[in-house]
Amino acid sequence: MTKNPLDYVRPNILALAPYSTARDEFKGGDISVWLDANESPYDNGVNRYPDPHQHQLKQHIAELKGVRPEQIFVGGAGSDEAIDLVYRIFCRPGEDNVVAIAPSYGVYSVAAAINDVEYRGVQLRSDFSLPVNRLLKAADPRTKVIWICSPNNPTANAFPRADIARLAEAFDGIVVVDEAYIDFSERGSMLDVLDSYPNVIVLQTFSKAWGLASLRLGMAFACEDVAALFSKVKYPYNVNGSTQLKVIEHIAGDDIAEHVAEIIRERDALAAMLRELPFVSEVFPSDANFLLVKVAGPDEVYDYLVENGVIVRNRSRLLACEGCLRVTVGTPQENARVISLLKEYSGNNLQTS
Numbered sequence: 001m002t003k004n005p006l007d008y009v010r011p012n013i014l015a016l017a018p019y020s021t022a023r024d025e026f027k028g029g030d031i032s033v034w035l036d037a038n039e040s041p042y043d044n045g046v047n048r049y050p051d052p053h054q055h056q057l058k059q060h061i062a063e064l065k066g067v068r069p070e071q072i073f074v075g076g077a078g079s080d081e082a083i084d085l086v087y088r089i090f091c092r093p094g095e096d097n098v099v100a101i102a103p104s105y106g107v108y109s110v111a112a113a114i115n116d117v118e119y120r121g122v123q124l125r126s127d128f129s130l131p132v133n134r135l136l137k138a139a140d141p142r143t144k145v146i147w148i149c150s151p152n153n154p155t156a157n158a159f160p161r162a163d164i165a166r167l168a169e170a171f172d173g174i175v176v177v178d179e180a181y182i183d184f185s186e187r188g189s190m191l192d193v194l195d196s197y198p199n200v201i202v203l204q205t206f207s208k209a210w211g212l213a214s215l216r217l218g219m220a221f222a223c224e225d226v227a228a229l230f231s232k233v234k235y236p237y238n239v240n241g242s243t244q245l246k247v248i249e250h251i252a253g254d255d256i257a258e259h260v261a262e263i264i265r266e267r268d269a270l271a272a273m274l275r276e277l278p279f280v281s282e283v284f285p286s287d288a289n290f291l292l293v294k295v296a297g298p299d300e301v302y303d304y305l306v307e308n309g310v311i312v313r314n315r316s317r318l319l320a321c322e323g324c325l326r327v328t329v330g331t332p333q334e335n336a337r338v339i340s341l342l343k344e345y346s347g348n349n350l351q352t353s
């Protein structure tokens with residue numbers, strides 16, 4: 001059964017007539033005098049409003065990702081903007097709910113709370129695999145969205161595409177797949193199923209593999225109807241002009257393959273070295289640019305690293321991540337420094353115990 005994603009949209013959003021900017025009314029032509037938007041006429045490089053539809057940027061992203069420009073939403077506050085829009089488009093405050101894997105990225109639940117939407121976390125299996133049936137069981141007729149993060153933050157594993165596809169087939173609602181780390185994974189992206197699964201939304205970002213976290217450009221990919229809803233609900237000029245230009249420059253000029261390959265090599269080497277340390281009980285397999293590492297005394301290890309100028313993420317108080325630190329893969333020099341510090345820590349602890 002092919003689903004119509006418009007069935008899941010809030011009625012007020014379906015009926016919404018979006019704000020029309022000065023530049024929406026402009027239909028093209030050879031204009032040399034711009035007096036339509038109350039801008040300053042003095043050219044300082046940034047005095048004009050940017051393209052509210054990000055046409056050029058979407059053209060570049062479409063080519064890069066092998067999708068049509070009409071399937072793309074871009075947000076100038078990173079993926080967080082797309083996450084918030086999912087709630088605002090599909091979930092009626094105080095009525096609807098969402099289901100999500102747990103543990104996962106914290107923004108899904110915060111955005112749910114902001115939008116007054118009930119958030120139902122479903123624990124991953126103990127091997128961190130996807131509990132498809134339990135996710136479906138947690139849903140009821142008021143569940144509009146299921147959140148999947150693959151590769152998942154913080155567990156680092158990606159889920160089989162077939163599991164996600166099965167969920168999208170069985171669930172009568174929207175399945176969002178957050179692929180912030182997909183470039184580091186051998187499992188393919190779900191972008192190529194968007195035409196067969198109109199209830200799937202894929203999130204990606206320029207913040208991780210592309211190394212452009214400071215520019216804050218996030219993306220959502222969906223069928224044309226859903227992408228059009230994102231455009232309707234977003235803030236009119238939601239991506240600033242400098243970011244649009246910068247990202248186009250990086251897409252046209254950068255080849256990220258070498259950096260991604262180095263991060264993957266370093267990740268696997270770092271994992272192997274961490275496994276040698278006596279206070280490390282587990283390094284979970286990673287499809288991302290970070291490692292989830294289970295240690296004895298996580299707070300002590302964390303503090304020791306901080307004292308020595310290295311910061312990692314302490315995830316040890318997260319259900320199912322007890323004892324775990326999350327370590328981002330750095331440059332070869334940075335990773336070597338972490339390993340040497342941890343060896344030193346382990347030596348110190350042997351002496352004192």
Ligand SMILES: *Cc1c(COP(=O)(O)O)cnc(C)c1O
Nearest residue numbers: 078079080105153180205207218
């Ligand atoms: C880092 C990350 C993002 C990206 O966030 P941006 O706001 O685009 O920088 C999205 N999802 C997950 C799970 C992440 O870990």
